[in-house]
Amino acid sequence: MHSGANIENLIRTQYGYTGEFYYLEHHLSHAASSFYPSGFDSAAILTIDGVGEKATTTMGVGKKGKISILKELQYPHSVGLLYSAITSFLGFKVNNDEYKVMGLASYGKPEYQEAFGKLVAVSESGAIILDLSYFEFHRNGNQMFSDKMAGLFGPPRVPEMDNIELRHANIAASLQLVTEKIIDKMLANLFDMTGEENLCMAGGVALNSVANWKCFKRSLFKHIFIQPAAGDGGSSIGAALWIAHQVSNETLNGTTPYHTMLGPAFCDDEIQGYLDNEQADYTYLDGSDLYDTVTDLILENKIIGWFQGRMEFGPRALGNRSILANPCHPAMKDIINRRVKFREDFRPFAPAVIEEEYHKYFDLEFPSPYMLFVPKVRDGMAQKIPAVTHVDNSARVQTVSKAVNPKFHSLIKAFGKKSGIPVLINTSFNIRGEPIVCSPKDAYKCFLYTDIDYLVMGNFLIRKEI
Ligand SMILES: [Fe+2]
Known part of the structure; x- marks a missing residue:
């Protein structure tokens, strides 16, 4: 755990908070957000997102209220950032419109698989290596892909200007297929590592409901729980639950069915x-x-x-x-x-x-x-x-x-x-x-x-x- 004196001071002075502070790693928060509400006594845990600290994917296991991260994939090699880069190439908003690309994929055919083979190398365990010459996000936060990407897919779509054509749907379909193949391999590796029947998932990529369904069905896992707030918003719940289990020694796992109705109500x-x-x-x-x-x-x-x-x-x-x-x-x-x-x-x-x-x-x-x-x-x-x-x-x-x-x-x-x-x-x-x-x-x-x-x-x- 680290110290962040400035943030602590701000919270103490602005909100009058007098208690302890704890700092959790981003992917541990994602993992906790899925494992603790899952109702499983033990489970394999996969978190996949753009990036949090250095990690972009983690594989771990939860048992008797404790979570261990066994393996991680590090920035800039990221399934989330690959998906976001193509989302941007297709003229949609990064970190917002990835689900639109998933919907668009159903209208296309995965005709760009060979091109994706140049963008990303995938190992048997699901670890990926991006060819960074096609990307820009690691150099310039405002741009996801480099000019070289047009050599694979044709010109990028200009947002709100260019119509959506079959070519765009085919790129989306190819991206979706590559993503599913990567997750298939990650799940196979995670199953081999943990031997668990239960699977928990979180991180922004776990909002890809099409991949969730297909990859889980093809895996050897028998049961699945995905944190419904799988994106970064949900990591707040994970952090709170982790503290409750590790620091306060509370056992919330499986005591009540999880639901999302946690916001304001009006009588x-x-x-x-x-x-x-x-x-x-x-x-x-x-x-x-x-x-x-x-x-x-x-x-x-x-x-x-x-x-x-x-x-x-x-x-x-x-x-x-x-x-x-x-x-x-x-x-x-x-x-x-x-x-x-x-x-x-x-x-x-x-x-x-x-x-x-x-x-x-x-x-x-x-x-x-x-x-x-x-x-x-x-x-x-x-x-x-x-x-x-x-x-x-x-x-x-x-x-x-x-x-x-x-x-x-x-x-x-x-x-x-x-x-x-x-x-x-x-x-x-x-x-x-x-x-x-x-x-x-x-x-x-x-x-x-x-x-x-x-x-x-x-x-x-x-x-x-x-
Ligand atoms: Fe995240």
């Missing part, structure tokens, strides 16, 4: 006070009346802003700050994009399904509560839920349990009773480039400024004035 009185102040047009609906009314609206293909309980921690809205719609309407993806989200056409929307019935619709053997896996939609089901089925017949599914989110579960179940399909489109309650809404004020403003048809906050159904 009905607060919501009503805000709505009255805004002179909003609302109705209070009790119990089943709420589910009945909202599911009728969704069946009429209305777009619903759904604001309930505590805000989710991490990058995904999982049913508390969500926009919901009918997954059975073939044009619903385009309708939401056109009227509310204003995002790229190629990006799919995710389905939320009740946990009791996910296996009927998706080729998934275990629940996926955080949208971190992308299984295939089962044969014959894609035409029933066209708005959430991606171009390659996959879906970034969220399974919703009654125990974790009873209100969202009840709504989806009520929709299933009427439509025969206990699935809803669930996309985050925000517009392109904006953060997810947090407070009633954020939600109401987003509702007013977009073409969301109805807003539900707590038990209040809010209409737009005509």
Whole structure:
């Protein structure tokens, strides 16, 4: 542990903190963020990101509350930075839009594998060496790739100017395939090293839900847990949990099921006070009346802003700050994009399904509560839920349990009773480039400024004035 006198002083003087300070390595925080909430007594742990201190990937093991890092890959050789460099080459934002590249990959063919063979050498254990002559990030923080990269892929795409062409989708598909091959090798190596059946993952690359699913399925691991806030935000949870286990000697592992509802909540009185102040047009609906009314609206293909309980921690809205719609309407993806989200056409929307019935619709053997896996939609089901089925017949599914989110579960179940399909489109309650809404004020403003048809906050159904 190191000392950081300036930071300590700042925290003591600004916040009046009088306790101890502990400094954790970045990847240890990522590892802890996944292992401690996993519920596993022991597990192999893989963390992959851009870079933290010097490490870009670590392999380790967690046992009886202790985490040991066994092996690490060091900067500048980084799967995360490779993915980010190509994200930038394709005209998207680094550290932000990598998931768009993952979505775009489904539209292409991996025709640039040979070119990627020049960018990155991959050993049998999954260790990589980047050919730095194609990159710039290690010399100049503002530029990810060098001019030489155009020799492999053609000219880089100019953001917001150049259209997205098949060539871009093919580059994305090749990147995705190379990434999956690297992770396959890392997982094989990690399994050999640890002999564990359980796998925990964290780090920004663990948000690559397509790779997570394919690589886990091909590995010898039997169970998997991925920290839903796998990016750097989630390392704060890891650091806190590590201290709780190592310093305070608490044992939190497996005591309660992990969930992401850790943010602010607003009671009905607060919501009503805000709505009255805004002179909003609302109705209070009790119990089943709420589910009945909202599911009728969704069946009429209305777009619903759904604001309930505590805000989710991490990058995904999982049913508390969500926009919901009918997954059975073939044009619903385009309708939401056109009227509310204003995002790229190629990006799919995710389905939320009740946990009791996910296996009927998706080729998934275990629940996926955080949208971190992308299984295939089962044969014959894609035409029933066209708005959430991606171009390659996959879906970034969220399974919703009654125990974790009873209100969202009840709504989806009520929709299933009427439509025969206990699935809803669930996309985050925000517009392109904006953060997810947090407070009633954020939600109401987003509702007013977009073409969301109805807003539900707590038990209040809010209409737009005509
Ligand atoms: Fe990180």
